[in-house]
Amino acid sequence: MNVRFYYALYNEAHGDDQVNIFQAGDYHVFAVADGVSECELGRVASVLACAAFEEYFMERVAGRGGVDLEEVVTDGVRRAGERLVNVKQILSASQDEGPVDLVIGSVKRFIESRAWLEQTPAELISKRVDELRERLLNAKKSGEGFAFETTLGVAVLHNYKVYTAALGDVEMYLLKRNKLFPHYVTPRGGLIDSYLSSDRGVVGAIDIAVRRLERGDVFILASDGAYLSYAPLGKYPYTLFVNQLLKSFEKGENPAQQWLARLRKEFGDGLPDDFSLVIVKVE
Numbered sequence: 331m332n333v334r335f336y337y338a339l340y341n342e343a344h345g346d347d348q349v350n351i352f353q354a355g356d357y358h359v360f361a362v363a364d365g366v367s368e369c370e371l372g373r374v375a376s377v378l379a380c381a382a383f384e385e386y387f388m389e390r391v392a393g394r395g396g397v398d399l400e401e402v403v404t405d406g407v408r409r410a411g412e413r414l415v416n417v418k419q420i421l422s423a424s425q426d427e428g429p430v431d432l433v434i435g436s437v438k439r440f441i442e443s444r445a446w447l448e449q450t451p452a453e454l455i456s457k458r459v460d461e462l463r464e465r466l467l468n469a470k471k472s473g474e475g476f477a478f479e480t481t482l483g484v485a486v487l488h489n490y491k492v493y494t495a496a497l498g499d500v501e502m503y504l505l506k507r508n509k510l511f512p513h514y515v516t517p518r519g520g521l522i523d524s525y526l527s528s529d530r531g532v533v534g535a536i537d538i539a540v541r542r543l544e545r546g547d548v549f550i551l552a553s554d555g556a557y558l559s560y561a562p563l564g565k566y567p568y569t570l571f572v573n574q575l576l577k578s579f580e581k582g583e584n585p586a587q588q589w590l591a592r593l594r595k596e597f598g599d600g601l602p603d604d605f606s607l608v609i610v611k612v613e
Contacts, residue, residue, distance in 0.1 A: 338586035340605035346372030375480035382413035411531030505548035555603030
């Protein structure tokens with residue numbers, strides 16, 4: 331199965347989103363994590379979650395056949411939750427700065443290894459990593475403890491099927507024959523009752539789904555900040571996004587980047603939330 335993917339990541343609102351894209355053999359893997367800004371350490375959570383899922387996935391599928399992908403995807407999300415808990419324990423175990431530098435070093439390396447995904451200037455990325463370090467140090471010195479949370483959505487495309495797992499208000503859609511179908515969507519602004527937490531690991535139920543794909547299908551994975559339902563007054567939700575998507579394909583443009591550009595124009599350049607969007611077309 332061949333796929334062509336497009337992506338856009340705009341992290342200038344809060345700096346808490348993380349996108350990850352990688353391939354393992356004929357498995358195409360995509361992830362979007364949206365760190366909870368109220369925790370002030372949302373980017374730590376989103377980066378650690380994406381990194382942990384990738385590590386687990388590679389361990390399970392490398393050089394192996396007959397893999398149960400539903401199980402791997404589910405367990406990979408659980409591993410991401412365990413990583414957050416373990417990191418909190420590491421940070422809380424010592425009063426010196428060593429654990430903080432260890433964690434921040436890991437976060438920085440992952441972000442830099444995915445620099446090709448980031449639509450944020452390098453100097454701003456570096457500044458935010460430094461700010462995360464200061465927040466961790468302040469939390470350690472104040473005795474307030476550490477708390478970081480994130481949503482997580484992952485999709486694995488293999489052999490004309492898509493295997494997905496979702497926690498929180500990530501959004502997933504399937505465009506089939508120019509019609510948009512919801513794959514996993516939570517209402518924007520609603521109560522998020524599932525997420526990854528440094529206190530409890532996986533909170534709530536992991537939403538697992540498997541769907542068959544055909545050539546020409548388009549799978550969409552996004553954070554809520556991608557505003558896929560955005561519509562000017564008097565227009566139907568999602569119509570603007572679908573029209574932009576089809577227009578971009580017709581012109582041979584990157585539809586994710588074009589949607590980001592459209593929103594920046596609509597919102598007056600500065601978006602109110604971080605934006606993560608991955609679009610995968612089955613060929």
